[in-house]
Amino acid sequence: MIRLVDVSRLYRTGAEEVHALDGVSLEINRGEFLAIMGTSGSGKSTMMNIIGCLDRPTAGHYYFEGHDVGRMSDDQQALLRSREFGFIFQQFNLLPRMSAIEQVELPLVYQSKGGRRKRAKEALAMVGLGNRMTHKPTMLSGGQQQRVAIARALVVNPRVILADEPTGALDTRTSEEVMEILEGLVRERGITVILVTHEQDVANYADRIIRMRDGKIVEDAVHRHGEHHARAVTA
Amino acid sequence: MSPFDALRVAARAILANGLRSVLTTLGMVIGVGSVIVLIAVGQGAQKGVQDQIRGLGQDLLFIKPAQTSGAAPGQGGAAGPAGGGQTLTKADADALAAANLPGVAGVAAQQTQDNIQLISGATNQAVTIVATTPTYPTVRSMAVSDGRFINDDEVTRKSLSIVLGASLAQTLFPEGSAVGQSLRMTFFGRVNLTFTVVGVMAPKGGSGGGTADDYAYIPLPTLQARLGGPRNTTGDVFVNQVNVQMAPGADQAAVKAAITDTLMQRRTTVTTPNFSLQTQDDLLGAAGDVSRTLSILLGGIAGISLLVGGIGLMNIMLVSVTERTREIGIRRAVGARGKDIILQFVTEALALCVGGGLLGIAIGVGIAVGLDGREVGSQTMATVIQPWSIGVAFAVAAGIGALSGSYPAYRASRLDPITALRNE
Numbered sequence: 001m002i003r004l005v006d007v008s009r010l011y012r013t014g015a016e017e018v019h020a021l022d023g024v025s026l027e028i029n030r031g032e033f034l035a036i037m038g039t040s041g042s043g044k045s046t047m048m049n050i051i052g053c054l055d056r057p058t059a060g061h062y063y064f065e066g067h068d069v070g071r072m073s074d075d076q077q078a079l080l081r082s083r084e085f086g087f088i089f090q091q092f093n094l095l096p097r098m099s100a101i102e103q104v105e106l107p108l109v110y111q112s113k114g115g116r117r118k119r120a121k122e123a124l125a126m127v128g129l130g131n132r133m134t135h136k137p138t139m140l141s142g143g144q145q146q147r148v149a150i151a152r153a154l155v156v157n158p159r160v161i162l163a164d165e166p167t168g169a170l171d172t173r174t175s176e177e178v179m180e181i182l183e184g185l186v187r188e189r190g191i192t193v194i195l196v197t198h199e200q201d202v203a204n205y206a207d208r209i210i211r212m213r214d215g216k217i218v219e220d221a222v223h224r225h226g227e228h229h230a231r232a233v234t235a
Numbered sequence: 236m237s238p239f240d241a242l243r244v245a246a247r248a249i250l251a252n253g254l255r256s257v258l259t260t261l262g263m264v265i266g267v268g269s270v271i272v273l274i275a276v277g278q279g280a281q282k283g284v285q286d287q288i289r290g291l292g293q294d295l296l297f298i299k300p301a302q303t304s305g306a307a308p309g310q311g312g313a314a315g316p317a318g319g320g321q322t323l324t325k326a327d328a329d330a331l332a333a334a335n336l337p338g339v340a341g342v343a344a345q346q347t348q349d350n351i352q353l354i355s356g357a358t359n360q361a362v363t364i365v366a367t368t369p370t371y372p373t374v375r376s377m378a379v380s381d382g383r384f385i386n387d388d389e390v391t392r393k394s395l396s397i398v399l400g401a402s403l404a405q406t407l408f409p410e411g412s413a414v415g416q417s418l419r420m421t422f423f424g425r426v427n428l429t430f431t432v433v434g435v436m437a438p439k440g441g442s443g444g445g446t447a448d449d450y451a452y453i454p455l456p457t458l459q460a461r462l463g464g465p466r467n468t469t470g471d472v473f474v475n476q477v478n479v480q481m482a483p484g485a486d487q488a489a490v491k492a493a494i495t496d497t498l499m500q501r502r503t504t505v506t507t508p509n510f511s512l513q514t515q516d517d518l519l520g521a522a523g524d525v526s527r528t529l530s531i532l533l534g535g536i537a538g539i540s541l542l543v544g545g546i547g548l549m550n551i552m553l554v555s556v557t558e559r560t561r562e563i564g565i566r567r568a569v570g571a572r573g574k575d576i577i578l579q580f581v582t583e584a585l586a587l588c589v590g591g592g593l594l595g596i597a598i599g600v601g602i603a604v605g606l607d608g609r610e611v612g613s614q615t616m617a618t619v620i621q622p623w624s625i626g627v628a629f630a631v632a633a634g635i636g637a638l639s640g641s642y643p644a645y646r647a648s649r650l651d652p653i654t655a656l657r658n659e
Binding site for chain 1: 240568573653
């Protein structure tokens with residue numbers, strides 16, 4: 001479903017050139033639960049942003065369902081983000097002053113589709129926030145805010161959820177809640193989840209773990225499901 | 236994003252920054268309001284002047300002496316009006332009347348004298364005297380409401396008869412009829428004459444100080460004989476205006492030419508006319524030029540305030556877009572296209588402008604209507620609201636809104652989603 005071929009991303013800061021991604025090739029199949037690990041600056045977030053069409057590669061090709069994303073217009077990429085991807089960020093990235101239900105409706109506003117309120121309600125109920133619909137971000141705990149963000153990502157029925165350090169701002173207990181929701185999306189709804197993290201505990205939920213260093217993939221391992229339960233118990 | 240959604244988002248953003256929105260809108264309110272008010276005031280002034288000129292009478296033509304004095308030195312008598320040359324006489328007017336020119340319906344000479352004091356009992360009033368002949372009311376389309384106007388006999392005898400303007404009569408004789416009453420006239424203490432009131436004019440109206448209703452009328456030769464008005468060496472009396480009533484529909488250019496011919500035949504010492512002819516149309520044209528300039532000036536000032544308001548709005552929109560870069564990033568991440576972002580910010584700017592424009596129209600029209608007919612100092616304000624000024628002001632406001640919204644919005648839409656998202 002997702003295929004990166006020799007993708008590079010070059011940043012220029014003054015005279016200095018930084019290869020955030022350096023000729024990465026990768027294939028991700030439908031329904032995979034993939035964790036990308038690495039230290040900060042290893043290029044893991046850059047790769048995820050390129051997959052989510054938030055950023056463009058400076059070299060190489062990115063194919064989504066066989067279509068060359070690099071050749072798409074700005075509007076076509078926006079359409080792709082709108083229909084196929086749901087984003088979850090470390091800092092939640094909710095809009096201030098908007099109630100939970102409005103946050104979740106937002107992606108549907110840009111799809112100009114009807115029945116927004118109903119679909120948003122369903123998505124909020126799915127993450128267990130059916131009783132917090134009129135709450136604004138400031139009235140919600142960190143875990144609740146992240147669940148609103150998950151509902152916002154889910155409401156368009158995306159094929160891929162991209163989660164960048166989704167538990168980075170949360171404590172252990174709420175981290176587990178969030179990860180169990182993400183795991184449920186893969187197991188029960190067949191959604192592809194791509195997770196960026198530097199925490200092994202979080203990565204252990206995934207079926208496949210990729211490690212990155214200096215803009216390159218250094219390890220790509222299948223991770224046997226079930227192992228994380230043992231670790232979680234001993235932790 | 237549907238336009239309805241764009242409006243909702245705009246309303247939310249405007250309300251979220253209440254004070255800032257109000258202050259931004261205030262610029263547009265003042266701009267639009269002042270365009271409407273100042274143009275209405277300019278038009279009101281124009282209309283006031285036109286009404287005053289039209290109030291002089293239909294089909295009137297004035298003959299006036301040349302502005303430089305042609306009088307020989309040593310001629311006695313009271314000074315004429317400042318700048319008024321002594322080149323026109325009662326004999327000129329008589330000759331015009333006798334010539335029976337085609338298109339000329341009536342002729343009346345007049346000499347005006349300011350600062351005459353009329354005293355009746357304890358009331359002492361400084362007035363303007365119009366010394367003239369019996370044809371004057373007909374020529375100037377005026378009517379006598381009580382008694383009669385000056386007659387030929389009084390002109391011949393240089394009688395001490397006087398006709399009062401409507402409001403002057405009211406001032407001097409508040410109770411009962413003025414006709415038959417007597418009053419004293421002095422001119423800087425030089426003379427002390429007793430006049431008999433023979434008539435009172437019907438009110439004529441008109442705006443501004445010194446209307447016909449405040450004048451007093453006496454036989455033309457009386458001014459020269461009794462108050463020392465200007466005369467030439469042969470005893471002919473100088474006048475500072477000859478009123479000519481033209482027949483309705485007369486060819487004004489032909490009448491002017493005929494009058495000039497007749498008068499030039501009487502002149503031996505000059506080869507070019509030492510008098511000028513003015514019709515109502517000439518006066519309207521001259522006054523129109525002046526008030527048009529005034530309107531343009533006022534409109535220009537208002538236009539500048541509208542422009543300043545627009546720049547203020549542009550500034551606020553730029554700040555607003557910069558502040559909300561992260562919000563733009565979030566919206567992009569959940570699927571907003573560049574044009575959705577543009578739509579959002581243009582709608583916001585337009586809503587501010589249209590809101591401010593409508594409020595400005597309401598306030599501007601309110602002020603213009605409130606000012607109309609109000610006394611400001613000694614002047615009565617007149618305003619005429621021009622529908623086109625409302626349209627133009629509103630269109631400019633909306634245009635400024637669209638312009639000042641679209642540039643910041645375009646900049647916002649060009650941002651990379653990830654760059655916008657990372658903005659703190």
